[in-house]
Amino acid sequence: MAGRLLYLGNGRKFQSVAKLDDRFENWGLQVDRYWAYDGQFPSSLNGYDGIFFSGSPHGAYEDVPFILREHDLIREAAEMEIPMLGICFGSQILGSALCGRDQVFRRSYCEIGYKDLPLTEAAKTDKLCRDIVDNAYMFVWHNDEVKADHPDMTVLAYSDDCPNQVWRYKDKDIWGIQGHPEVTKAQAVVWFEENRERMEKDGADIDDLKARAHEASEAKTMLTRFAELVQNA
Template sequence: MAGRLLYLGNGRRLQSASKLDDRFETWGLNVDRYWSYGGQFPSSLKGYDGIFLSGSPHGAYEAIPFIRREHELIQDAAAQRIPMLGICFGSQILGSALCGRDQVFRRAYCEIGYKTLPLTEAAQDDKLTCDLVGSVDMFVWHNDEVRASHPDMTVLAYSDDCPNQIWRYRDADIWGIQGHPEVTKAQALLWFEENRSRMEADGASIDDLKAKAHEALDAKTMLTRFAELVQHG
């Protein structure tokens, strides 16, 4: 029987440019999509084998009804030991809900570009990052950041400008990824054009990003590892 995944879409549209919800289905999962940004949430977490939390234009610290509701859902899911993975805002709201609202802060400037993220020693034996060796390459774009100092967090990867790029909560099957391993090269080229003005305002050169775009295949193993966990436990 296929694992059942709750997909929470926190963006202005339910489906992001990466169409990761569709890919989870190609990896054998039954995906229930809820547009949390629009106030849609399941009435119960019963029967879910995993939860994915997407990116968002909002900050996890904002006093917005859907963000408050998502905090509660995360805490409920953690108490039930349901595996969770959050990307970008998804990582930030996991940190905020599980480790305190002061865990997420607005940076003085944006970190944007393709980065090589060194792995910590803890990453070698972690369920999500065990396929990676030494470092992982992916695109990062964030103005908000999750602090790295909380005792309930194990940092698995960092960048030259952010000490907490990938982390795990306690010994639970709960992870946050600040960057964007989900985006393919083709999707990235379209995404960069669609967000040209915002990315340029954040200090990026779109031509440079396009020249450096790649498939981030190593990083995508974290996504397939999570899908396998939801599928098989």
């Protein structure tokens, strides 16, 4: 029987350029899609084997109705021991809900570009990171950041400019990824052009980024490992 995944879309558009909800289905999961940004949530978490939280233009610290509701959902899911994974804003709201609203802050400048993210010792035996050798190479783009100093967080990867790029909550099946391993090389070129104005404002050279677009295949193993975990829950 297919693992049942709750997919919460937190963006202005329900489906991002990465179409990760479709990929989760292609990896064998039954995906229930809800557009949280538009106030759509399931009536119950019963029966879910995993939950995924997408990115968002919002900050996890904002008093926006869907964000407040999502905080409650995360805490309920943690009590039910449902595996969870969040990317970008998804990582930030997991940190905010489980480790405190002051765990997420707005940086003084944006971190943007393709980067090698060195792994910590804990990553070598981590369920999601164990296939990655030395560094997780991926595109990162964030103005908000999750602090790295909480005792309930295990940092798994970092960058030269951000001490918490990938983390796990306690010893639970709950992970946050600040960067964007989900975006393929082809999708990246489209994404960069669609967001040219915003990315240039954040300090990016779009033509250079498009030339450097990368599949980030090794980092994507974190996503397939999560899908396997949900499948086998």
